[in-house]
Amino acid sequence: MKKLLLGNEAIARGAYEAGVKVSAAYPGTPSTEISETIAKYNEVYAEWAPNEKVAAEVAIGASISGVRSMCCMKHVGLNVAADPLFTCSYTGVGGGLVAVVADDPGLYSSQNEQDTRLIGRAAMIPVIEPSDSAEAKEYMKRAFELSEKYDTPIILRTTTRLSHSQGVVELEYRTEVEDKPYEKRIDKYVMMPGMAKKRHLYVEDRLKRMAADLSKDPLNRIEYGDRKVGFITSGIAYQYVKEAMPEASVLKLGLLNPLPDDIIREFAENVETIYVFEELEPLVEEHVRAMGINVIGKEIFTRQGEYSANLLRKAVLGKSDAEPPMAGLPARPPVLCPGCPHRSVFSVMKKLKLHVIGDIGCYTLGAVAPISVIETTICMGSSISTLHGVEKAKGKDYIKNWVCVIGDSTFLHTGVNSLINSAYNGSTGTVVILDNRTTGMTGHQEHAATGKNLKGEPAPAIDLTELCHAIGVKRVTTVNSFDREELAEVLKKETQTEELSVVICKAPCALLKGQVFPNKVFVDGEKCIGCGACITCGCPALSKDGKKAKVNPEMCNGCGLCASFCKFGALEKREVVKK
Amino acid sequence: MSTNIMIVGVGGQGTLLTSRILGGIAIEKGYDVKLSEVHGMAQRGGSVVTFVRYGECVREPIVEEGQADVLIAFERLEAARYHHFLKPGGVMIVNDIVIEPITVISGQATYPTDVLGSLEGKYKIVKVDANKIAAEVGNQRVFNTVVLGVAARHMDVEKEIWLKVIEATVPPKTVEINKKAFLTGLGE
Numbered sequence: 001m002k003k004l005l006l007g008n009e010a011i012a013r014g015a016y017e018a019g020v021k022v023s024a025a026y027p028g029t030p031s032t033e034i035s036e037t038i039a040k041y042n043e044v045y046a047e048w049a050p051n052e053k054v055a056a057e058v059a060i061g062a063s064i065s066g067v068r069s070m071c072c073m074k075h076v077g078l079n080v081a082a083d084p085l086f087t088c089s090y091t092g093v094g095g096g097l098v099a100v101v102a103d104d105p106g107l108y109s110s111q112n113e114q115d116t117r118l119i120g121r122a123a124m125i126p127v128i129e130p131s132d133s134a135e136a137k138e139y140m141k142r143a144f145e146l147s148e149k150y151d152t153p154i155i156l157r158t159t160t161r162l163s164h165s166q167g168v169v170e171l172e173y174r175t176e177v178e179d180k181p182y183e184k185r186i187d188k189y190v191m192m193p194g195m196a197k198k199r200h201l202y203v204e205d206r207l208k209r210m211a212a213d214l215s216k217d218p219l220n221r222i223e224y225g226d227r228k229v230g231f232i233t234s235g236i237a238y239q240y241v242k243e244a245m246p247e248a249s250v251l252k253l254g255l256l257n258p259l260p261d262d263i264i265r266e267f268a269e270n271v272e273t274i275y276v277f278e279e280l281e282p283l284v285e286e287h288v289r290a291m292g293i294n295v296i297g298k299e300i301f302t303r304q305g306e307y308s309a310n311l312l313r314k315a316v317l318g319k320s321d322a323e324p325p326m327a328g329l330p331a332r333p334p335v336l337c338p339g340c341p342h343r344s345v346f347s348v349m350k351k352l353k354l355h356v357i358g359d360i361g362c363y364t365l366g367a368v369a370p371i372s373v374i375e376t377t378i379c380m381g382s383s384i385s386t387l388h389g390v391e392k393a394k395g396k397d398y399i400k401n402w403v404c405v406i407g408d409s410t411f412l413h414t415g416v417n418s419l420i421n422s423a424y425n426g427s428t429g430t431v432v433i434l435d436n437r438t439t440g441m442t443g444h445q446e447h448a449a450t451g452k453n454l455k456g457e458p459a460p461a462i463d464l465t466e467l468c469h470a471i472g473v474k475r476v477t478t479v480n481s482f483d484r485e486e487l488a489e490v491l492k493k494e495t496q497t498e499e500l501s502v503v504i505c506k507a508p509c510a511l512l513k514g515q516v517f518p519n520k521v522f523v524d525g526e527k528c529i530g531c532g533a534c535i536t537c538g539c540p541a542l543s544k545d546g547k548k549a550k551v552n553p554e555m556c557n558g559c560g561l562c563a564s565f566c567k568f569g570a571l572e573k574r575e576v577v578k579k
Numbered sequence: 580m581s582t583n584i585m586i587v588g589v590g591g592q593g594t595l596l597t598s599r600i601l602g603g604i605a606i607e608k609g610y611d612v613k614l615s616e617v618h619g620m621a622q623r624g625g626s627v628v629t630f631v632r633y634g635e636c637v638r639e640p641i642v643e644e645g646q647a648d649v650l651i652a653f654e655r656l657e658a659a660r661y662h663h664f665l666k667p668g669g670v671m672i673v674n675d676i677v678i679e680p681i682t683v684i685s686g687q688a689t690y691p692t693d694v695l696g697s698l699e700g701k702y703k704i705v706k707v708d709a710n711k712i713a714a715e716v717g718n719q720r721v722f723n724t725v726v727l728g729v730a731a732r733h734m735d736v737e738k739e740i741w742l743k744v745i746e747a748t749v750p751p752k753t754v755e756i757n758k759k760a761f762l763t764g765l766g767e
Contacts, residue, residue: 331688
């Protein structure tokens with residue numbers, strides 16, 4: 001049967017058909033839908049882990065026990081999972097093990113543009129990369145075979161455009177793969193120096209064997225056309241080459257680490273001018289140059305952002321006949337939703353003129369106008385330790401007008417380790433957990449404090465207050481995110497108190513399903529003087545109609561935050577739906 | 580040759596659903612098809628773009644400047660923002676409503692007046708107030724299916740195929756109202 005599948009759905013389907021039994025992941029755009037898809041198959045155990053390191057270790061455990069397993073993450077998640085994966089490269093596998101890693105060229109939803117292929121090379125883990133949904137499914141199946149054949153974890157690398165594009169995929173049946181018997185083998189699975197030294201030799205030999213064996217494998221193929229011009233390319237960039245210059249010769253690489261020298265050399269011998277067309281870093285380009293082959297690459301193609309057929313046409317053919325965009329149009333950046341509890345919390349912090357150390361989540365949008373509260377964002381879980389660092393550098397008086405904010409899911413990801421550090425090392429800072437009962441930005445995934453698991457089944461829910469107490473934080477206060485007066489009082493007190501404190505701001509994400517919003521805000525035209533104070537709350541449901549405030553009733557969730565900004569009582573929250 | 584359709588709007592307006600219906604249409608017609616979507620942070624009220632391409636063999640999943648046969652815009656400013664993706668003489672279906680971006684709301688920019696005026700003559704521009712029509716049909720949320728109905732007037736696909744794919748794609752509880760919205764947009 002043929003079906004339109006997202007790249008991510010195709011990856012999940014490939015894993016399913018390959019007989020995968022265990023999958024673990026932490027959500028992260030653009031990788032999230034892989035886990036959401038695989039969770040629908042009853043034959044697969046799938047879970048949300050608190051972070052990517054845990055997910056990778058779960059997959060490693062399953063693999064050692066003899067079953068096919070996988071873990072999924074976005075590119076920056078691979079940094080978190082790097083520790084187990086770098087050593088798993090040495091141990092190799094029992095059952096096939098695939099780490100799916102989704103890069104984000106163009107930074108659609110990320111904090112950097114790092115290239116997973118480089119990490120694969122550093123970890124000496126083979127990397128394969130498909131170029132559309134159909135290949136994504138096929139390569140996933142291939143990845144499990146290669147993993148078992150060469151006793152190695154495999155990274156299947158994808159990018160946002162591939163993960164979030166749909167293409168036609170032929171569905172096949174699942175093949176049940178017999179579990180490999182578990183073997184107690186300390187030479188392979190206990191990485192003490194003596195054993196690891198030997199495994200390092202094995203790893204180097206493995207890469208050499210793979211480069212030689214797989215050079216003529218269907219993963220890599222030459223499509224000869226015009227032999228005057230050729231492209232070495234891979235992944236989604238291959239599609240851009242075929243679109244822009246269908247007559248050119250192409251070496252399409254599916255194996256990106258180790259790079260298959262034999263087929264590269266063959267291509268170079270048969271094609272006059274060779275371009276290397278790869279998004280992000282010049283990994284292939286540098287390798288090919290090191291082989292003594294002249295190519296054209298990053299001197300005309302950028303290291304930044306996404307590629308396209310037009311980008312190639314402009315760089316290679318000098319063609320650029322498209323109409324320019326209309327100048328001077330107002331930008332439309334993403335914003336916190338109407339009724340978002342984060343906006344309410346930020347409005348209090350702004351009023352108190354606090355410095356706010358941020359983290360990764362929807363609340364990062366609190367950095368931009370008109371909210372303009374967040375001052376730093378580095379990585380998942382970084383806010384608490386960053387605030388601790390500021391305090392240790394500048395002293396406890398210095399941070400009496402500072403707080404850090406972190407979401408509930410992000411707190412459980414890696415923020416909790418930082419809180420342990422803050423408690424252990426005598427921080428006096430104020431940590432605000434923005435507890436909206438979900439993983440918001442990636443599209444509402446469950447986590448260890450929501451009471452449900454990835455399959456939607458009931459699960460134990462961590463009590464964040466108890467967790468903080470257990471870590472050693474004595475001052476833990478829970479406030480309704482929309483109770484601005486109480487929150488202001490609590491924040492004033494906690495930032496002044498010379499003791500570590502946690503303030504849990506609790507209110508569900510406005511987009512969480514199953515909620516009823518009984519209220520809407522109405523404008524009293526008589527009372528409104530058009531001062532625009534309400535607008536500064538930054539809600540997209542509010543605007544000015546001529547000289548008066550206007551509420552878009554379709555968007556308004558009736559949280560009433562804007563009304564609290566009005567000194568004239570011109571905005572009023574009224575019940576429109578009977579509870 | 581492929582048919583290239585671009586759907587633009589504001590995050591939350593349902594561009595994904597519309598592109599998935601169009602993808603289903605292409606499959607029904609036996610074409611190769613690729614769709615490109617936006618997920619994650621960009622969905623939160625930002626400017627969003629989805630692409631649908633179908634034909635004998637589709638390579639890249641995105642539509643680029645000067646290549647779209649049809650631009651479906653769920654909001655006026657977004658129609659202007661992406662007009663240059665249309666081929667000269669292409670069809671622009673505009674849900675002629677205004678949703679002010681935060682940059683306008685907060686006073687950093689102004690919403691341009693008559694933003695589509697300069698494009699008259701360059702493209703075949705069809706304006707519709709789909710939100711109003713959808714409200715008359717019974718639910719403002721199906722405005723995107725009204726717009727799709729208007730777009731369908733400019734596409735060579737049988738009505739029965741549209742209705743079959745809509746039925747298979749939208750949430751089961753909303754099948755009837757979506758069909759009604761589509762037919763109203765189609766002019767029936």
